[in-house]
Amino acid sequence: MSSETLTSTEYIRHHLTSLTYGRFPDGHWGIAHTHEQVNEMGFWAIHLDTMFWSILLGALFVWGFSRVARHATAGVPSGFQNFVEGIVDFINNSVRGSFSGKNDLIAPLALTIFVWIFLMNLMDLIPVDVIPRLSQMIGIPYMRVVPTADPNATFGMAIGVFLLTLYYSIKIKGVGGFVGELTLHPFESKNPIVKVLFIPVNFFLEFVSLVAKPVSLSLRLFGNMYAGEMIFILIALMYSAGAVLGAFGGALQLVWAIFHILVITLQAFIFMVLTIVYMDMAHSEH
Amino acid sequence: MHINLTLLGQLIAFVVFVWFTKKFVWAPIIAALDERQKKIAEGLAAADRGKHEQELAEHHAAEKLHEAKAQAAEIVSLAQKRAAEIVDEAKDDARTEGERLLTAAKAEIEQEANQAREELRQKVGALVVAGAEKILNKEINAAAHQKVIDSIASEI
Numbered sequence: 001m002s003s004e005t006l007t008s009t010e011y012i013r014h015h016l017t018s019l020t021y022g023r024f025p026d027g028h029w030g031i032a033h034t035h036e037q038v039n040e041m042g043f044w045a046i047h048l049d050t051m052f053w054s055i056l057l058g059a060l061f062v063w064g065f066s067r068v069a070r071h072a073t074a075g076v077p078s079g080f081q082n083f084v085e086g087i088v089d090f091i092n093n094s095v096r097g098s099f100s101g102k103n104d105l106i107a108p109l110a111l112t113i114f115v116w117i118f119l120m121n122l123m124d125l126i127p128v129d130v131i132p133r134l135s136q137m138i139g140i141p142y143m144r145v146v147p148t149a150d151p152n153a154t155f156g157m158a159i160g161v162f163l164l165t166l167y168y169s170i171k172i173k174g175v176g177g178f179v180g181e182l183t184l185h186p187f188e189s190k191n192p193i194v195k196v197l198f199i200p201v202n203f204f205l206e207f208v209s210l211v212a213k214p215v216s217l218s219l220r221l222f223g224n225m226y227a228g229e230m231i232f233i234l235i236a237l238m239y240s241a242g243a244v245l246g247a248f249g250g251a252l253q254l255v256w257a258i259f260h261i262l263v264i265t266l267q268a269f270i271f272m273v274l275t276i277v278y279m280d281m282a283h284s285e286h
Numbered sequence: 287m288h289i290n291l292t293l294l295g296q297l298i299a300f301v302v303f304v305w306f307t308k309k310f311v312w313a314p315i316i317a318a319l320d321e322r323q324k325k326i327a328e329g330l331a332a333a334d335r336g337k338h339e340q341e342l343a344e345h346h347a348a349e350k351l352h353e354a355k356a357q358a359a360e361i362v363s364l365a366q367k368r369a370a371e372i373v374d375e376a377k378d379d380a381r382t383e384g385e386r387l388l389t390a391a392k393a394e395i396e397q398e399a400n401q402a403r404e405e406l407r408q409k410v411g412a413l414v415v416a417g418a419e420k421i422l423n424k425e426i427n428a429a430a431h432q433k434v435i436d437s438i439a440s441e442i
Contacts, residue, residue, distance in 0.1 A: 020288075022290070022291075038288065041288075043289070043291065045292075046290065046291040046292050047290070047292040050292050051295050051296070054299060062310070065315075066306070066310040066311050069314035069315045069318075070310075072314050072315050072318035073318060074321035074324075077322075084315065085315065085318075085319060089319070092316070105304075108304060108307040108308035108311065108312035109308070111307055112300075112303050112304045116300075116303060147296075152293040152296055153292070155289065155293055155296075156293050156294070156299070156300055157300050160301060
């Protein structure tokens with residue numbers, strides 16, 4: 001909250017506005033200082049906070065893990081190497097369990113998704129006001145710290161996964177096989193005329209289910225994290241509503257944060273498992 | 287909630303992180319894990335082998351021990367036999383030596399007895415002559431009566 005008193009609506013809106021760098025209607029580029037300016041920017045804008053936190057966390061992940069990987073020995077592992085190997089082993093087992101094809105990219109993909117999403121989700125456990133408040137003190141108007149509560153981040157990853165499934169579908173089954181998969185199921189017929197008649201229906205159904213995959217993948221994660229963040233914001237609102245309600249809010253925040261540990265891990269895991277499953281579907285012939 | 291350029295940025299960041307992970311994280315860690323797995327398997331196999339070898343060695347040692355015991359028993363029995371032989375030989379030697387000594391002593395005794403008898407015989411002859419002289423109060427020619435003297439002396 002800034003120094004002047006805010007209404008609840010303004011407080012929530014402030015928390016849900018990203019630090020946006022974009023093109024103003026008059027053509028020049030800059031950082032938006034009000035919610036209206038963000039709305040005016042439209043597509044030609046970039047969320048600096050989402051980019052900063054996600055890349056920072058991703059870099060933290062690859063730095064930590066690659067440090068271990070560089071010094072990885074077959075001898076007795078210790079400390080952080082144990083921890084990393086535990087995660088790697090867990091991912092490896094998950095991939096072997098769900099992915100029947102042979103592709104060296106899937107396991108590292110799953111590892112990146114799991115750890116990166118987990119770290120981004122973890123930002124949700126930092127009390128909602130801490131980082132935005134500190135940012136305001138150094139003159140940054142907006143700051144959203146949970147990248148996965150920004151649909152751009154979740155859609156970015158889901159589209160990445162989607163493009164990979166398209167790539168491998170076409171690579172493994174060929175263009176014909178891929179198109180056939182889209183048009184010749186689920187309604188099949190031996191009669192060529194009926195077969196042709198079924199094509200538009202099949203295509204519609206298969207296309208919807210194809211597109212639904214990345215959309216559901218990203219919206220599931222986004223929805224969970226957005227809702228979680230929203231509840232933290234609402235709980236934070238109680239602190240300004242007197243001592244009794246504030247204390248109650250404190251207890252609530254603790255309970256919700258503990259519950260949220262489960263949610264953030266589970267969402268990271270679900271995203272990873274579904275990615276593996278989609279990749280498996282792309283690799284397997286019908 | 288705005289979908290904007292951030293989407294593209296996130297997509298690029300995602301691709302870069304996946305690429306980096308594949309190249310610099312996953313490959314070396316999996317290599318290390320595989321290597322360790324191999325090492326452990328080798329270690330276990332070596333342990334099994336060692337155990338087997340130990341069993342063999344124990345078996346071998348027991349066999350050797352058994353053999354050595356048998357040999358020792360044989361040597362002892364041979365030695366005992368030899369000792370008995372030596373004792374018997376010694377006994378025999380002692381017996382023959384004793385007998386030899388005994389016969390030598392007997393022979394000596396006999397010889398001395400003979401010698402004494404001879405001396406006695408001569409002395410008796412002289413005595414007989416002396417006695418007869420006394421009886422006849424005259425000298426007797428010993429040579430003239432040698433026959434008589436000898437016959438008397440031989441009766442001793």
